[in-house]
Amino acid sequence: MKEVTLKQIAENLGISITTVSKALKNYPDVSKKTKALVKEEAKKLHYKPNVFAVNLRTKQSKTVGLIIPEVVHHFFSSVVNGIIEHAEKKGYLVIILQSNESYKLEQKQIDLLISKRVDGIMISLASNSTDISHLQEVRDLNIPMVMFDKISKLIDCSKIIINDRKAAYVATKHLIDSGCKRIAHFRGALLPQNSIDRFLGYKKALEDHGIQYDPSLVYICERVDYKDGIEAAKKLMSEHDDIDGLFCITDLVAIGAISVFNDNGIKVPDDISIMGFSNWFISSAITPSLSTIDQPGYKMGKATFKTLLKEMKAKRKELPFKPITKVLETKLVVRNSTK
Amino acid sequence: MKEVTLKQIAENLGISITTVSKALKNYPDVSKKTKALVKEEAKKLHYKPNVFAVNLRTKQSKTVGLIIPEVVHHFFSSVVNGIIEHAEKKGYLVIILQSNESYKLEQKQIDLLISKRVDGIMISLASNSTDISHLQEVRDLNIPMVMFDKISKLIDCSKIIINDRKAAYVATKHLIDSGCKRIAHFRGALLPQNSIDRFLGYKKALEDHGIQYDPSLVYICERVDYKDGIEAAKKLMSEHDDIDGLFCITDLVAIGAISVFNDNGIKVPDDISIMGFSNWFISSAITPSLSTIDQPGYKMGKATFKTLLKEMKAKRKELPFKPITKVLETKLVVRNSTK
Numbered sequence: 001m002k003e004v005t006l007k008q009i010a011e012n013l014g015i016s017i018t019t020v021s022k023a024l025k026n027y028p029d030v031s032k033k034t035k036a037l038v039k040e041e042a043k044k045l046h047y048k049p050n051v052f053a054v055n056l057r058t059k060q061s062k063t064v065g066l067i068i069p070e071v072v073h074h075f076f077s078s079v080v081n082g083i084i085e086h087a088e089k090k091g092y093l094v095i096i097l098q099s100n101e102s103y104k105l106e107q108k109q110i111d112l113l114i115s116k117r118v119d120g121i122m123i124s125l126a127s128n129s130t131d132i133s134h135l136q137e138v139r140d141l142n143i144p145m146v147m148f149d150k151i152s153k154l155i156d157c158s159k160i161i162i163n164d165r166k167a168a169y170v171a172t173k174h175l176i177d178s179g180c181k182r183i184a185h186f187r188g189a190l191l192p193q194n195s196i197d198r199f200l201g202y203k204k205a206l207e208d209h210g211i212q213y214d215p216s217l218v219y220i221c222e223r224v225d226y227k228d229g230i231e232a233a234k235k236l237m238s239e240h241d242d243i244d245g246l247f248c249i250t251d252l253v254a255i256g257a258i259s260v261f262n263d264n265g266i267k268v269p270d271d272i273s274i275m276g277f278s279n280w281f282i283s284s285a286i287t288p289s290l291s292t293i294d295q296p297g298y299k300m301g302k303a304t305f306k307t308l309l310k311e312m313k314a315k316r317k318e319l320p321f322k323p324i325t326k327v328l329e330t331k332l333v334v335r336n337s338t339k
Numbered sequence: 340m341k342e343v344t345l346k347q348i349a350e351n352l353g354i355s356i357t358t359v360s361k362a363l364k365n366y367p368d369v370s371k372k373t374k375a376l377v378k379e380e381a382k383k384l385h386y387k388p389n390v391f392a393v394n395l396r397t398k399q400s401k402t403v404g405l406i407i408p409e410v411v412h413h414f415f416s417s418v419v420n421g422i423i424e425h426a427e428k429k430g431y432l433v434i435i436l437q438s439n440e441s442y443k444l445e446q447k448q449i450d451l452l453i454s455k456r457v458d459g460i461m462i463s464l465a466s467n468s469t470d471i472s473h474l475q476e477v478r479d480l481n482i483p484m485v486m487f488d489k490i491s492k493l494i495d496c497s498k499i500i501i502n503d504r505k506a507a508y509v510a511t512k513h514l515i516d517s518g519c520k521r522i523a524h525f526r527g528a529l530l531p532q533n534s535i536d537r538f539l540g541y542k543k544a545l546e547d548h549g550i551q552y553d554p555s556l557v558y559i560c561e562r563v564d565y566k567d568g569i570e571a572a573k574k575l576m577s578e579h580d581d582i583d584g585l586f587c588i589t590d591l592v593a594i595g596a597i598s599v600f601n602d603n604g605i606k607v608p609d610d611i612s613i614m615g616f617s618n619w620f621i622s623s624a625i626t627p628s629l630s631t632i633d634q635p636g637y638k639m640g641k642a643t644f645k646t647l648l649k650e651m652k653a654k655r656k657e658l659p660f661k662p663i664t665k666v667l668e669t670k671l672v673v674r675n676s677t678k
Contacts, residue, residue: 046480048454063434063455071419077411084410084437088448093455095402095432098423109427115387116402116432141385226620259624281565285598287626 004047012041024049060316063093064308065113067123069101069150073225074280075250075297076124079148082301083122090309092119099126101223107134120144120308125152127189127222144311144321148304150192158311158323160303164194167293167330168201171275172247174291174332176209178339180245180273184217186232186257188224188249195224198249198277217243221253229256237264244272251276251283251292258286258337273338288336296328303328343386351380363388399655402432403647404452406462408440408489412564413619414589414636415463418487421640422461429648431458438465440562449473459483459647464491466528466561483650483660487643489531497650497662499642503533506632506669507540510614511586513630513671515548517678519584519612523556525571525596527563527588534563537588537616556582560592568595576603583611590615590622590631597625597676612677627675635667642667 006024010017015034023030023038030038041047066083068076080096087094095118099106106126111134113121121138123145135155138145148160175183185202188195199218206213219235221228229252236243237260248254254276261268268274268288276283276292283290303326314321345363349356354373362369362377369377380386405422407415419435426433434457438445445465450473452460460477462484474494477484487499514522524541527534538557545552558574560567568591575582576599587593593615600607607613607627615622615631622629642665653660 046476048450071410071423072413072416074411074413077416080410080435081437084435085439088436088444093434093436093451096419096423096435097427097432098420100424105427111387112432117387137385226624255621255624262626282594282621285565285594286624287601 004042004045006047009038009041009045009047012045013037061117061119062091063095063116063118064120064122064305064312065095065097065109065116065118067097067099067106067109067113067121069099069124069126071096071098074252074282075149075278075295078297079124079301079304082298082303083305084301086302086305090305092305092309101126101128103129103131110134110138114138114141114143118143120146120312122146122148122304122308124148125150125192127192127195130191142315144308144315146304146308146311148300150194153193156323158307159325160300160307160328161194161325162295162300162328162330164197165201165204167277167295168198168247169205170201170330170332171277171293172202172205173209174334174338175245175247175273175275176205176211178269178273181211182217182240182243183211183245183247184219184236184240184243186219186221186229186246186248186253189220189222195249202247216240221249224250224253226252226256229253230260231256233257233260237266245275246272247275247277249277251278251280251290254290254292254337255283255286258288258290262287268337269339275338279333284335291335291338292333294331294333296330299328343381343384345386348377348380348384348386351384352376400456400458401430402434402455402457403459403461403644403651404434404436404448404455404457406436406438406445406448406452406460408438408463408465410435410437413591413621414488414617414634417636418463418640418643421637421642422644423640425641425644429644431644431648440465440467442468442470446473449477453477453480453482457482459485459651461485461487461643461647463487464489464531466531466534469530481654483647483654485643485647485650487639489533492532495662497646498664499639499646499667500533500664501634501639501667501669503536504540504543506616506634507537507586508544509540509669509671510616510632511541511544512548513673513677514584514586514612514614515544515550517608517612520550521556521579521582522550522584522586523558523575523579523582525558525560525568525585525587525592528559528561534588541586555579560588563589563592565591565595568592569599570595572596572599576605584614585611586614586616588616590617590619590629593629593631593676594622594625597627597629601626607676608678614677618672623674630674630677631672633670633672635669638667 006017006020010020023035097109103126146158151159187199219232276290279292279294311321345356345359349359362374436448442465485497490498526538558571615629618631618633650660
């Protein structure tokens with residue numbers, strides 16, 4: 001079927017294109033009867049206004065871009081859920097791109113979103129994004145942008161985050177309070193701010209409680225996933241036999257570690273207490289159920305879109321907009337993997 | 340910063356707009372020197388071609404729409420992953436909408452995607468979608484469309500599926516082969532084809548092996564999630580004490596059931612053997628690890644986009660396109676939740 005145009009509707013009804021156009025837009029100088037006729041004909045022909053043409057006029061695409069490292073990560077899929085739900089409510093479509101933790105891909109995707117004339121961009125950075133000139137370009141072009149979770153302090157834009165350092169401190173302190181004296185840490189890659197902050201929170205908690213920090217107890221999990229947890233736990237087992245506590249950067253890493261300990265007769269929490277981070281719903285279903293830090297993914301998505309919307313509205317009205325940094329609350333969830 | 344136009348580049352260089360336009364498009368009648376100058380100036384000013392204007396000319400949006408019931412469902416997030424990766428490789432952007440298993444929302448989203456002039460639509464139906472006139476409209480408008488996983492047999496379009504009936508038969512047969520005689524089934528809602536087919540596979544396996552089908556052993560899980568599994572398992576426990584096998588429509592439902600049995604001293608698999616469906620990676624991390632059917636989410640996403648691409652290409656060349664139905668392979672994965 002060919003695309004239906006105003007012209008076709010006009011011809012079918014024997015009236016002018018202008019009248020059809022006015023009728024569809026509810027102009028007062030067209031009679032009710034004509035409006036009804038036009039609308040019926042438009043419906044019959046499956047007429048849809050051409051959004052690209054509309055865009056040229058209003059300069060609004062009603063489309064926003066979202067770049068995330070990985071959609072299969074449960075935390076990010078909760079964020080995506082929060083963003084999509086609230087964007088849809090406000091009539092915005094979300095174009096989702098996945099950087100696969102690659103800085104190069106992220107750069108290309110930013111370019112693509114700019115050329116697509118999205119009304120705004122939401123981004124959580126890839127782990128190896130150090131050069132941030134592509135993000136500076138977004139700011140230079142005055143395109144509304146919000147960063148969430150994995151952010152860069154060097155870019156002046158709104159940010160939705162948690163206090164990773166404080167949350168990691170609370171997690172480590174819980175291990176110390178329950179009697180652990182030699183606590184390992186499975187951290188993320190070296191660059192991402194949240195990986196640095198969780199590590200610093202761990203270190204600070206040790207120091208504040210008279211436990212000496214030992215760098216040999218810190219293992220790097222590049223992709224912070226289940227497999228990383230398995231590998232790091234195997235390494236830890238072969239290199240240290242006196243560990244009684246472990247703080248993992250994510251629940252996934254912790255679940256990988258637990259499966260290794262379970263398979264090797266190491267009792268959790270009797271031999272080793274384990275803390276996760278994120279409070280994925282599945283953390284309560286594994287054996288033993290995982291103590292963790294609740295990280296509000298859905299809320300983060302919601303706050304990210306809402307903040308972007310504020311900036312987009314300000315831009316449309318040509319009002320100044322001062323970037324907002326919002327720190328969402330986290331909380332300690334104690335289950336059976338710690339004493 | 341204001342949007343950069345061809346006019347501005349032309350004024351800055353003191354040449355005509357036509358020359359600028361031709362230079363950016365590499366026309367042969369513009370000198371190399373001028374092209375270099377224009378491109379340098381365009382780069383300096385962060386010039387990006389206006390994609391909406393381009394769209395009006397080529398009638399291609401290079402954007403495709405994807406409607407899924409829920410992005411947080413691990414199976415769908417693997418499908419999304421497969422779709423995004425392959426769409427990006429071919430230069431397509433993916434607009435992702437989430438129907439939240441609501442037929443009404445799904446209808447609106449189809450309308451939205453049509454009015455956005457996407458080049459094609461990929462959809463997995465909401466559980467309560469019976470009226471399919473919105474999908475028929477997509478076909479009537481000659482918009483390329485592929486259905487995957489939760490499909491409707493009533494729509495003539497390409498479909499990427501698995502053989503749910505056969506896979507469920509294999510799952511149930513595995514329970515029977517390992518000695519189960521009284522096997523319950525946690526099924527999905529009544530409407531979705533995959534929920535019907537898995538139920539029929541279960542029933543057929545019982546009948547083929549001389550076990551009488553007992554409708555009181557079939558429980559409905561409307562959202563096929565973890566909580567559903569918990570509730571159904573509690574109900575099953577209170578209503579039947581002679582069950583020695585359970586086949587669940589998804590791993591999530593099975594994991595919910597296992598957590599209830601673990602909490603109530605019912606031994607898996609000694610007292611009851613459990614089969615899941617989908618082979619989520621976390622199924623190997625729970626205790627006991629879950630026997631299941633491997634359902635290839637990523638592959639399904641890849642095949643869905645590739646099939647859509649074929650139809651979009653055919654449409655562009657104004658060639659006829661015959662819808663394709665592709666049935667992906669599943670396989671039995673035996674772990675520790677069955678004997």
